[in-house]
Amino acid sequence: MNFIPKMNRRSFIVGTAAAGGGLAIGFDLPLGGPQVIRAADDSPELTAWIVIRPDDTVVIRMARSEMGQGTITGLAQLVAEELECNWSKVTTEYPTPGQSVARKRAWGDFSTGGSRGIRMSHEYVRKAGATARTMLVQAAANQWKVQPAECVAANSVITHTGSGRKVTYGKIAEAAAKLDPPKDVTLKDPKDWKIAGKRLKRLDTAAKTNGKMIYGADFKMPGMLNAAIKQCPVFGGKLASFDEAKISGMKGVKRVVKVGDNAVAVVADTWWHAKSALDKLPITWDEGPNAKVQQAAVNARLKAGFDAEQAFVGNKNGDAKAALAGATKKVEASYAYPWLNHAAMEPLNATALYTPDKCEVWCGTQNGEAAFAATLAASGLPANNCDVHKLMLGGGFGRRGAFHDYVTQAVLIAKQMPGTPVKLLWSREEDMQHGAYHPITQCKLTGGLDADGNLVALHARISGQSILTSVRPEALVNGMDPATFQGFAATGEAAIGYSVPNLLVEHAMYNPHVPPGFWRGVNVNQNAIYLECFMDELAFEAKQDPLEFRRKLMSKHPKHLGVLNAVAEKAGWGKPAPQGIFRGIAQHMGYGSYVAAVAEISVIDGNKIKIHRIIGATDPGFAVNPAQIERQIAGSFVYGLSALFHGECTVKDGRIVQDNFDSYNSMRISEMPKVEAIVMPTGGTPWGGVGEPTICVAAPAVLNAYFAATGKRVRSVPLKNEKIYFA
Amino acid sequence: MVRLNINGKSIDVDVEADTPLLWVIRENVGLTGTKYGCGIAQCGACTVHINGVATRSCGMQVSEAVGKQITTIEGLAKNGAQHSVQKAWIENDVPQCGYCQSGMIMAAAALLKEKPKPTDADIDAAITNICRCGTFQQVREAIHMAAKSA
Structure with a gap:
């Protein structure tokens, strides 16, 4: 990295990890000033986030990425709430990472993962709205020669209460932009919200219903060529050679280029020509030692981790081992969770245009700054000569956040063809087989019950892969990956909801060669299954109702208990279910939000599951748009249940076996349960996230319901391996 | 050619x-x-x-x-007028990332042409598109809404 901007004393430092591979730069909130900064159409800015046009259009700029989760609409609601503007006049745009860097990182963190979009930026975007409103009111008061306190701003109009004079934001914005911004602003109490907190429609829907929304894969430029790529099928292997002569005469083919040390790309007039030629290109790979890795060996190593001498301790109180030895009854079970591909609907892609003094990239990314860092590194050009233009993502789920291999490749290809824009699009097969996979782990749990059926000890030994070791080693704590313990932690944004007198949670780390990544929900996916299915086992062994068994351990965890009680009440837990319907329950915490679910299922022939209904609750502290949160609850259940029933990537000869949706299936509408969402914000700080947390409770709720229906415990994902399917 | x-x-x-x-x-x-x-x-x-x-x-x-x-x-829109499915999609705020929605909308429009008042079972049989964001609940509601409006 050749770019480290000057630090500002007032700025806080964002680590290299957060900025995505190398950018360590300050963050200076530019709330305006006497120098008017203008948008391209000459309209003035009132703070970096807000541009007001003469026709009263309010342009709200956001650094976070929209990938379906609704974050841009939610953030705009927060700005508009404080700005007191007319919501129907709101539009949004992305600043580019290049612009941000040139303005001391004016818009803050671009990273859109970890359900951070709103919860980590709500305060400064609301301040931007309040600052702009204060300046607009001041400008109107100045014009009328009255006190600002005599003026009221509402719906993009400022009114002088005494005289009834009015002026619109569009008319006064120019004068307001010349004022010094207030040093401090007071934010509204959320109970007074009129735009935020409401079930408003998304701002980006219409273009998603008529084919007009431009995703990265749709981007076009004059003279653009298209590239298809093949990477060494074995992770860690390299490109040895290819026989270009065999395909160079094929229709449309322009170039065949080496990309990095592990890939080759065909560049052609159309992508179909590029792909067709690539399929016929003779390629020799140097697959390296990983070509010997087989799934059975990986699984055996994972199991061996249960007894490994060395393990990191993620949470501990009392003496679990001694308490287990003295327990009246000991319960033991082991669980397994596989590798999973993100499989966003839009395969990875990026368009790059390189000239010796400039490099620009157009792509969908969850982190514009990380894509920017990848562009600088691959082009070798300084930050002033590069930029990234974000386009709509056809899904992210974590794959387009910490990993910009597709951007690096697009730049490396374009660099070999200066002056020609090149769009690189991965085939679905490349996307499936070169992912950053949900980490593979297993977990052995041992619980001890006393004579009265109380849980006196719990020991959970997780064995398997660490994401941070591979992706952000700087975030390890003395070698330990704290993220591995999501939902098992003593405190923080993913804390365990039970008080167990003697608790030990450990991780025996084993990192196979398959690259791990952040996959929607990350480690709560498996940890919620491990903990919540095992709690169900313990309750059964204690001859207690699963809800009552949990409640006894939750008196010191009122928010965990709150969501659990909410789903139980709505489901009518404790009252008989309809004939043939069986219930399962689960709760967890992740990303600062408390979540719970009750699943109602029936089982046909012992192995076909019909999920009739899932009640899902979340307490994210504050709910910026309840309608969108409900959609995230239902959508997250689809992602989580697709993994539970159909998921799993496996390794053979060092490479991923599954290569498309026929071998890596995903849920369809016929398998979709009715989702009844409970959005129950109870305030507090920090705010919780929305895109991910609920994903983790659907699977354990269904598995626990399956036990209630059949008396069978399924402890390994996916269910298809147990010959259990959707009905 | x-x-x-x-x-x-x-x-x-x-x-x-x-x-x-x-x-x-x-x-x-x-x-x-x-x-x-x-x-x-x-x-x-x-x-x-x-x-x-x-x-x-x-x-x-x-x-x-x-x-x-x-x-x-x-x-799909004829003479500038949105198809009933597009209207229902907007009314129901169906799309999330939206990438699969063109195909989903085209499948829904074809279903409604064949079966103007589809049952849930009809929807299950006809709509086999993958949506990784998981918009199915909204898709189903929007198809029923479009059927009512037609």
């Missing part, structure tokens, strides 16, 4: 006869609302209407589409 009828217009394109219709629509005709998701007719992101029937265009050679009426998402 093949002559296609897309969205009511006759268009000549210079492509090999075995090119998948999807790529002709996207790259040669330039209509990018029809999406590439899998290339093996599994996901439905590339769904268009061929003579009114929902068809996965990635699995159809362009030569098979000659002489037939091809409708893409861009041609």
Whole structure:
């Protein structure tokens, strides 16, 4: 990295990890000033986030990425709430990472993962709205020669209460932009919200219903060529050679280029020509030692981790081992969770245009700054000569956040063809087989019950892969990956909801060669299954109702208990279910939000599951748009249940076996349960996230319901391996 | 050279006869609302209407589409008026990332043409598109809403 901007004393430092591979730069909130900064159409800015046009259009700029989760609409609601503007006049745009860097990182963190979009930026975007409103009111008061306190701003109009004079934001914005911004602003109490907190429609829907929304894969430029790529099928292997002569005469083919040390790309007039030629290109790979890795060996190593001498301790109180030895009854079970591909609907892609003094990239990314860092590194050009233009993502789920291999490749290809824009699009097969996979782990749990059926000890030994070791080693704590313990932690944004007198949670780390990544929900996916299915086992062994068994351990965890009680009440837990319907329950915490679910299922022939209904609750502290949160609850259940029933990537000869949706299936509408969402914000700080947390409770709720229906415990994902399917 | 009828217009394109219709629509005709998701007719992101029937265009050679009426998402609205499915989609705030929604909408429009008042079972049978964001609950509601409005 050749770019480290000057630090500002007032700025806080964002680590290299957060900025995505190398950018360590300050963050200076530019709330305006006497120098008017203008948008391209000459309209003035009132703070970096807000541009007001003469026709009263309010342009709200956001650094976070929209990938379906609704974050841009939610953030705009927060700005508009404080700005007191007319919501129907709101539009949004992305600043580019290049612009941000040139303005001391004016818009803050671009990273859109970890359900951070709103919860980590709500305060400064609301301040931007309040600052702009204060300046607009001041400008109107100045014009009328009255006190600002005599003026009221509402719906993009400022009114002088005494005289009834009015002026619109569009008319006064120019004068307001010349004022010094207030040093401090007071934010509204959320109970007074009129735009935020409401079930408003998304701002980006219409273009998603008529084919007009431009995703990265749709981007076009004059003279653009298209590239298809093949990477060494074995992770860690390299490109040895290819026989270009065999395909160079094929229709449309322009170039065949080496990309990095592990890939080759065909560049052609159309992508179909590029792909067709690539399929016929003779390629020799140097697959390296990983070509010997087989799934059975990986699984055996994972199991061996249960007894490994060395393990990191993620949470501990009392003496679990001694308490287990003295327990009246000991319960033991082991669980397994596989590798999973993100499989966003839009395969990875990026368009790059390189000239010796400039490099620009157009792509969908969850982190514009990380894509920017990848562009600088691959082009070798300084930050002033590069930029990234974000386009709509056809899904992210974590794959387009910490990993910009597709951007690096697009730049490396374009660099070999200066002056020609090149769009690189991965085939679905490349996307499936070169992912950053949900980490593979297993977990052995041992619980001890006393004579009265109380849980006196719990020991959970997780064995398997660490994401941070591979992706952000700087975030390890003395070698330990704290993220591995999501939902098992003593405190923080993913804390365990039970008080167990003697608790030990450990991780025996084993990192196979398959690259791990952040996959929607990350480690709560498996940890919620491990903990919540095992709690169900313990309750059964204690001859207690699963809800009552949990409640006894939750008196010191009122928010965990709150969501659990909410789903139980709505489901009518404790009252008989309809004939043939069986219930399962689960709760967890992740990303600062408390979540719970009750699943109602029936089982046909012992192995076909019909999920009739899932009640899902979340307490994210504050709910910026309840309608969108409900959609995230239902959508997250689809992602989580697709993994539970159909998921799993496996390794053979060092490479991923599954290569498309026929071998890596995903849920369809016929398998979709009715989702009844409970959005129950109870305030507090920090705010919780929305895109991910609920994903983790659907699977354990269904598995626990399956036990209630059949008396069978399924402890390994996916269910298809147990010959259990959707009905 | 093949002559296609897309969205009511006759268009000549210079492509090999075995090119998948999807790529002709996207790259040669330039209509990018029809999406590439899998290339093996599994996901439905590339769904268009061929003579009114929902068809996965990635699995159809362009030569098979000659002489037939091809409708893409861009041609679903007639004379500037949104199709009832598009209206219901907007009213229900269905799309999340939106990438699969062109195909989903085309599949829903074809279903409603065949069965103006579809049951849930009809929807389950006809809508087999993949949506990784998980919009199915909204999709189902919007199809019922479109059926009521028609």
